[in-house]
Amino acid sequence: MRLSRYFLPILKENPKEAEIVSHRLMLRAGMIKQQSAGIYTWLPLGKRVLDKVNAIIREEQNRSGAVELLMPTLQSAELWQESGRYDAYGKEMLRIKDRQDRPMLYGPTNEEMITDVFRSFVKSYKDLPLNLYHIQLKFRDEIRPRFGTMRSREFLMKDAYSFDLNREGAEHAYNRMFAAYLRTFSRLGLRAIPMRADTGPIGGNLSHEFIILAETGESEVFCHKDFVDFDIPPADSDFNDVAEMRGIFEQWTSRYAATSEMHDEAAFNAIPETDRLSARGIEVGHIFYFGTKYSEAMGAKVQGPDGKEHIVHMGSYGIGPTRLVPAIIEASHDENGIIWPKSVAPFEAVIINMKAGDAACDAACEKIYGEVAKAGVDVLYDDTDERAGAKFATADLIGAPVQIIAGPRSVANGEVEVKDRKTGERETMTVEAAIARVATAN
Structure with a gap:
């Protein structure tokens, strides 16, 4: 979605x-x-x-x-x-x-x-x-x-x-x-x-x-x-x-x-x-x-x-x-x-596009969105042009267990950041690794 x-x-x-x-x-x-x-x-x-x-x-x-x-x-x-x-x-x-x-x-x-x-x-x-x-x-x-x-x-x-x-x-x-x-x-x-x-x-x-x-x-x-x-x-x-x-x-x-x-x-x-x-x-x-x-x-x-x-x-x-x-x-x-248990989370993952309209960010987010959705994961793609702070606040508020954050600097290196909503831990990984982590956890 x-x-x-x-x-x-x-x-x-x-x-x-x-x-x-x-x-x-x-x-x-x-x-x-x-x-x-x-x-x-x-x-x-x-x-x-x-x-x-x-x-x-x-x-x-x-x-x-x-x-x-x-x-x-x-x-x-x-x-x-x-x-x-x-x-x-x-x-x-x-x-x-x-x-x-x-x-x-x-x-x-x-x-x-x-x-x-x-x-x-x-x-x-x-x-x-x-x-x-x-x-x-x-x-x-x-x-x-x-x-x-x-x-x-x-x-x-x-x-x-x-x-x-x-x-x-x-x-x-x-x-x-x-x-x-x-x-x-x-x-x-x-x-x-x-x-x-x-x-x-x-x-x-x-x-x-x-x-x-x-x-x-x-x-x-x-x-x-x-x-x-x-x-x-x-x-x-x-x-x-x-x-x-x-x-x-x-x-x-x-x-x-x-x-x-x-x-x-x-x-x-x-x-x-x-x-x-x-x-x-x-x-x-x-x-x-x-x-x-x-x-x-x-x-x-x-x-x-x-x-x-x-x-x-x-x-x-x-x-x-x-x-x-x-x-x-x-x-x-x-x-x-909210911090939803995965079993009842409205969305299991939120993809946050830090710079909607940027070709590289858009491409990375579209790739992640398409692949995890194809794997049967309920995913929300924040493709709006809101400020980064507002996007983070919304993602935390609605409580999806995983956040995938794509910004221009990380995407330029073929990477994104993955945040665990419950623990707050963040990890930088390749786009492919992020897809695999969310898709296989389903």
Whole structure:
């Protein structure tokens, strides 16, 4: 992508409304634009990051055995009346009526609708286990939306829903998703700690929030410090192996970790003082096992191997992609801007032409741009006539992992400078070596 043809509305000044660094940097880097309180347009740069986050989430959901579908954002109130949650959910639910005066709602979550889908088509235990997921916009009318897309009213959610014949199967589904979440967050460059958590309006009696430690986090958390270094399940994990999945779950839950709602002071104090960690954190995922809460209320049952009808056991599993993007920024930035992990960087490399219009600089940059793009690298070519300082500031702000800098003096020697955005280290090398370094790293 050539910057001269791209839509990148950079802000030079820090926006006054931004309270935390991720909100400030997302606005300054031209990733988002606020349309109204808690509602944002994702601009091209932000959309590229969001798409890469979603791709990793999809890969790990599919790896775990979940199957993707897509449910509508508008839901009939009748389904929520069946489950008993329509009146109980509270003012966060946006309630509306259609032209026929039928009560509708903009879905804050999808337990009722997925249960309706399940009961319409699944009748036998032979079709279990089943886990269905989608990535869809949700709306919760937060009383105080803040921190940009970290706590917005309209947000993107990956929500998955498992269906099993009994509790034993449901716990295996829970453990599978537990392992999938650990892998997902690790691939996004995050160390997310699973914490025992309150089930809230979703219901049930087993729940974990996945928290990344950050001073700007809204959650107060308490855990054993060893969580910082635990192993992540490998790509070849067998998600169908009950013992392997239980082992991963027990490895992580054998040490104390809880949100403030579930905090047990006595249990925490039993940990050696040097091993205690109390901090603030950002919730990036939440998983629940709630048994037959929805299936019993809505008649979701199957014929079991004994010929009798069984109410299915369910769980739900959420990840917020539009919250993950600022969470990654909170975890990875410096005073100059964002430092993206390669896996979700909007562009893996930025080519900076220090003297656009100079024949030698143009030729070198065009050669690099063409070759690395041909190798499948997402590359941004700054071919504008901006000052060198402004180009460097933009490249640092948007956070591409690698910068390739071509100036008249270095190009005259057949060389360019390559900068690592994270470390700041610079290395002079030939044009061919720079191409090889970026292209082979893809």
